[in-house]
Amino acid sequence: EEQEEDVLRELRLFLRNVTERLALDRRFKAFTKPVDIEEVPDYLMVIKKPMDLSTLMTNIDEHKYVTVSEFMSDADLIWQNALEYNPDSDPMDRHIRHRACALKDTVRAIIRDELDEDFERVCEEIKESR
Numbered sequence: 549e550e551q552e553e554d555v556l557r558e559l560r561l562f563l564r565n566v567t568e569r570l571a572l573d574r575r576f577k578a579f580t581k582p583v584d585i586e587e588v589p590d591y592l593m594v595i596k597k598p599m600d601l602s603t604l605m606t607n608i609d610e611h612k613y614v615t616v617s618e619f620m621s622d623a624d625l626i627w628q629n630a631l632e633y634n635p636d637s638d639p640m641d642r643h644i645r646h647r648a649c650a651l652k653d654t655v656r657a658i659i660r661d662e663l664d665e666d667f668e669r670v671c672e673e674i675k676e677s678r
């Protein structure tokens with residue numbers, strides 16, 4: 549009903565705000581757009597579910613997420629993929645892994661500090677009812 553659409557509208561506003569803040573953080577520049585398959589031809593052989601901050605934003609606008617938990621699953625793909633694709637001890641790999649870990653910690657800190665548990669519970673109830 550209308551109240552449910554109000555809740556989902558507020559969810560999208562929260563998720564857009566979180567995603568925009570991450571995209572503005574210079575540490576996360578490598579995560580803002582899809583990995584360039586021309587630059588990295590084997591990427592899709594290693595990474596089965598690519599994800600990036602611009603795709604997160606598109607998904608929000610396309611109403612893909614009904615809960616914060618669904619959003620978190622896709623947001624987690626960004627840093628998980630970076631750890632998986634860049635495992636070596638060379639400085640480049642270590643640098644992107646350090647930024648991937650910073651992304652993981654930053655997303656979790658924002659959600660812990662700014663998401664009301666009761667709000668997420670209402671979103672989960674809407675999801676179960678559909």
Ligand SMILES: COC(=O)[C@H](Cc1ccco1)c1ccncc1
Nearest residue numbers: 578579583587588630633634644
């Ligand atoms: C999330 O970004 C990545 O996983 C790419 C992989 C990549 C390797 C070569 C070109 O791109 C990356 C970008 C910047 N610095 C390290 C790795």
